[in-house]
Structures are given as structure tokens and as C-alpha cells.
Amino acid sequence: MKYRRFGRTGIEVSELILGAGNVSGLYTGEDRDTQQRLLRRALDGGINWIDTAFRYGKGKSEEALGELLQDVDETPYVSTKVGIEPDELNDIPGVIERNLVASLTRLRRESVDLYQLHNRIGSKVDGRLIAVEHVLGKNGVAEGMRRIQEQGLCKFIGITALGETPAVHEVVRSGVFDTAQVYYNMLNPSAAQAMPAAWTGQNFDRLIEACREQDMGIIVIRAFAAGVLATDRRHGRESMITSDADLESETKKAHAVFARLGNGHGSRAQTALRFALSNPYISCVDAGVADLDQLEQALGASVLGKLPDEAFRALGSLYKTNLKN
Numbered sequence: 001m002k003y004r005r006f007g008r009t010g011i012e013v014s015e016l017i018l019g020a021g022n023v024s025g026l027y028t029g030e031d032r033d034t035q036q037r038l039l040r041r042a043l044d045g046g047i048n049w050i051d052t053a054f055r056y057g058k059g060k061s062e063e064a065l066g067e068l069l070q071d072v073d074e075t076p077y078v079s080t081k082v083g084i085e086p087d088e089l090n091d092i093p094g095v096i097e098r099n100l101v102a103s104l105t106r107l108r109r110e111s112v113d114l115y116q117l118h119n120r121i122g123s124k125v126d127g128r129l130i131a132v133e134h135v136l137g138k139n140g141v142a143e144g145m146r147r148i149q150e151q152g153l154c155k156f157i158g159i160t161a162l163g164e165t166p167a168v169h170e171v172v173r174s175g176v177f178d179t180a181q182v183y184y185n186m187l188n189p190s191a192a193q194a195m196p197a198a199w200t201g202q203n204f205d206r207l208i209e210a211c212r213e214q215d216m217g218i219i220v221i222r223a224f225a226a227g228v229l230a231t232d233r234r235h236g237r238e239s240m241i242t243s244d245a246d247l248e249s250e251t252k253k254a255h256a257v258f259a260r261l262g263n264g265h266g267s268r269a270q271t272a273l274r275f276a277l278s279n280p281y282i283s284c285v286d287a288g289v290a291d292l293d294q295l296e297q298a299l300g301a302s303v304l305g306k307l308p309d310e311a312f313r314a315l316g317s318l319y320k321t322n323l324k325n
Helices: 032-044 060-071 086-107 133-134 143-149 165-175 205-212 247-263 267-275 292-304 309-319
Strands: 003-005 013-014 017-019 047-051 075-080 112-117 121-122 129-131 154-160 179-184 217-221 284-288
Touching: 013 017, 017 179, 017 292, 032 060, 032 292, 060 075, 060 086, 075 086, 086 112, 086 143, 112 143, 112 179, 121 133, 121 165, 129 133, 133 143, 133 165, 143 154, 154 165, 154 217, 165 292, 179 205, 205 217, 247 309, 267 284, 267 292, 267 309
Parallel strands: 017 047, 017 284, 047 075, 075 112, 112 154, 121 129, 154 179, 179 217, 217 284
Antiparallel strands: 003 013
């Protein structure tokens, strides 16, 4: 396992971290034996960070990790998240504190290393889309998170960099947050590069560079694009979390990618991970794995290292055709 600088936090984080979310589904279930064996293998493989959230199984993921981490000698870094509901906007600092205290109870910890906003960010409130003013304004998310930092309930604070691209950039430019979860994969690399006119998808407008300017730790999420890059098997938990994307079109694009790249870069999942890991400016990739085989593939991708230059040249030509092989 390789380790990378986690922005201004001073932490050296494993370039793969263990995601315990809904898409993989393992830690929101009840199979403690598999959960324990996978956690043990992840730690043995050098992974030193675990990411969870209350929304993952309505606390089940946090509860499982809280139980399982009691039985290991290591003390990995742990991050979790808070989601603000539309009817909670009048007391954001209170919501943040109450939710973190509840998460800490489930995790059986006195503090977490990173607490993150789980909402998408926009220009105005729309369901779980939270407005910039509620993030940065008086009695907003930033203020509430600073308060829990002062209480010693978390060390660092971060955002999920999803929603409306200009709004996300505005929050990043504020310099308030230590980390960002950034959407970045072979189908949508716009967080790292300018995209050709023919390409379609939500354009994140080189968000990784914006995060680097603030010295933020950068966690890549959805390296598998909801699983379509990793496999053609579907489990029903696939969800599109960006605009201008749907499961059918993303699947077609994934097929075009592998038709062009072939099978010489490892499994499909390994190729997708190697793509993300090839970016030297990201801190880590959140690998949500459902079983031990998937974890072994992920660890193997770290060993294989970055993709060769010819793979990136092939992808560049595909983007010019909107990933039509």
C-alpha cells in the first residue's frame, strides 16, 4: 500500500480507503463474519482509513463498524457524515452536533477524524440540495462544524463536492473546509481536465485544481461510476449522483471504454481504480467493496500502479466522440 499526503491535515492516508456505503451494501447488512474478515484484510493490506455515514443503512454501517473496531488492535482513521434536511435549516449547528453525538455513540468513539457534509450544494435549497448561504453563512454548516471541532468531537471538516458545479467551487474557494469528496472516474474525468465539446456529463470544471489551491485533502468517490465500470452485474442499489447521467448511457460508455482499452490492465475494476490512482494530485480513492474478492482486486490495483500513457491517449480520443467506440 502506498500513502499520500491528505492535504493540509498532516495525515498520510492510504491511497485506498475502505468505503462502508450503500452501493457496496456490505456494512449496511447483518453478515458480521464477512464484515469482520473484510475489515481484517483491509487493515492487513495497509488501508488506514474507513469512511461511513449515518445515511448508510440509517446508522447500520456506523453500528457495524463501532462493533467490529472493538475487536482489532489497530486504530484506523474514521470519517462519517451529516445530512441536513430541508426542515432543519433553522438550527444547522444544533443538527450537526446532535447528529455527530449520535454517530459517535454508534461508532463507540469519543471523536472522529473527519466530519463531512453529506448534502449536495447548490444556489438554492431543493430537497437535499443545500444552498451555499446555508453552508457558509451565519449559523450555517461551516459555523456548526467549527463548534464541534472546538469541542474536540472531530479533528477535521469536509464536504461532499456534488451538486451545482459553480456552487461547489464557491464553497471550495472559501477555504473553510479541510477535505472534499470529488467525483472522478474514466467516464467523467472533468474534475481533473478540460473536456472536449462533444463530451456529455456534469462538468466539474477542474475541481481538483480548485481543491489543491486550498490545500484540501481530496477523496475520490465513484471511481467505479456506481459499478458500471467494474461489472455488468446489477444489484439494484446503483444510483446516479451527477446531472446529465443515467444508468443506461453510463453502461454504454463503460462498454466503449473497455472495447478500446482491452483487458490488459487488470480486471475492469482494477483498470477503473488504476485510472483514479494515476492522478498524483488526489489523496485517496474510496473503494466501496462488497466482498473479499473485490477487496483483493482493489489491493491488487494499488500494486499495479498507474495506467500507462497509451491508455490515457486512448481515453482522450474517446472523449472527443462522447465515448462512442
